[in-house]
Amino acid sequence: MAAASASASLLLPSSFALRSHKLPTPKSITLRSHRRYNSLGISASASVSVSNPNLRTGPDGLVASILSKVVQTDGGVLLKKEQHKEVAEVAQELQKYCVSEPVKCPLIFGEWDVVYCSQPTSPGGGYRSAFGRLFFTTKQMIQVVEAPDIVRNKVSFSLLGFLDGEVSLKGKLKVLDSEWIQVIFEAPELKLGSWQVQYGGQSEVKLKITYIDEKIRLGLGSRGSLFVFKRI
Structure with missing residues (x-):
C-alpha cells in the first residue's frame, strides 16, 4: 500500500486511502513465545464450525487458506467479486480466534506486507486507481509498526x-x-528517481484489529474495508 483518510489498514491515508485505528503503545511488553502467546487465547488445535464446508478449520488452516486466496493478487485487484466474498468468509471465521485485547498484543510490532484490501485501490490512493495503474505499477506496499507508537507506510511503484x-x-x-x-x-512524501517532495497535509486513519498472530494481522477499516497484513 492529495492526502485522503484511508479506510482500513493504515497504508496511505487520505489521498492514499488506508484507514486504521491506533495501535496500542505498550512500552514494557516483550515478545512472547508461541506457547505463551497461546495462553492469550489462541488454540492451534481448536476448530470452528464454518458455514462453508470447503473452509479449513482451526486457526492454522484458516491462516493458510486466507493467504492462499490473497497472495499474488496485486493487493486484491485481480480478484473477482465471488473471490472477495470467499476471503471475507475466511476472515470472519478467523476472527473468532482473536485475542481479547489485540491492541495490547506485542505481535503488532514489526514489518508487514499489505497483501490484500477488499477495496484494492484504497491502499495507495490515486496511484492504485484504475487510471493510476495505467502509469504506476505497484511493486510493494509495506507497513512498519515500531514500539511504542510509530507507524511507517510505504508504497513502492514503477x-x-x-x-x-x-x-x-x-x-x-x-x-x-x-x-x-x-x-x-x-504529510506524505513522494520520491521519484532522484526527485523528492513533501506535499499535502496531515491525515487520519482508523483500524480495528480483528485477528493477529505470528504470520498475519487482519484489520477492518472505519469504512468497512478488510485488510490482510502478512509479516515480512
Whole structure:
C-alpha cells in the first residue's frame, strides 16, 4: 500500500486511502513465545464450525487458506467479486480466534506486507486507481509498526515501467479501545528517481484489529474495508 483518510489498514491515508485505528503503545511488553502467546487465547488445535464446508478449520488452516486466496493478487485487484466474498468468509471465521485485547498484543510490532484490501485501490490512493495503474505499477506496499507508537507506510511503484518511485508516510499511534487504533499521519512524501517532495497535509486513519498472530494481522477499516497484513 492529495492526502485522503484511508479506510482500513493504515497504508496511505487520505489521498492514499488506508484507514486504521491506533495501535496500542505498550512500552514494557516483550515478545512472547508461541506457547505463551497461546495462553492469550489462541488454540492451534481448536476448530470452528464454518458455514462453508470447503473452509479449513482451526486457526492454522484458516491462516493458510486466507493467504492462499490473497497472495499474488496485486493487493486484491485481480480478484473477482465471488473471490472477495470467499476471503471475507475466511476472515470472519478467523476472527473468532482473536485475542481479547489485540491492541495490547506485542505481535503488532514489526514489518508487514499489505497483501490484500477488499477495496484494492484504497491502499495507495490515486496511484492504485484504475487510471493510476495505467502509469504506476505497484511493486510493494509495506507497513512498519515500531514500539511504542510509530507507524511507517510505504508504497513502492514503477512509473511507466522504467522509473522507480515511492510514497511514504509517518504517523503516531493512539489506542482508542481494546480493538480500535487511530493513526495521525504527517504529510506524505513522494520520491521519484532522484526527485523528492513533501506535499499535502496531515491525515487520519482508523483500524480495528480483528485477528493477529505470528504470520498475519487482519484489520477492518472505519469504512468497512478488510485488510490482510502478512509479516515480512
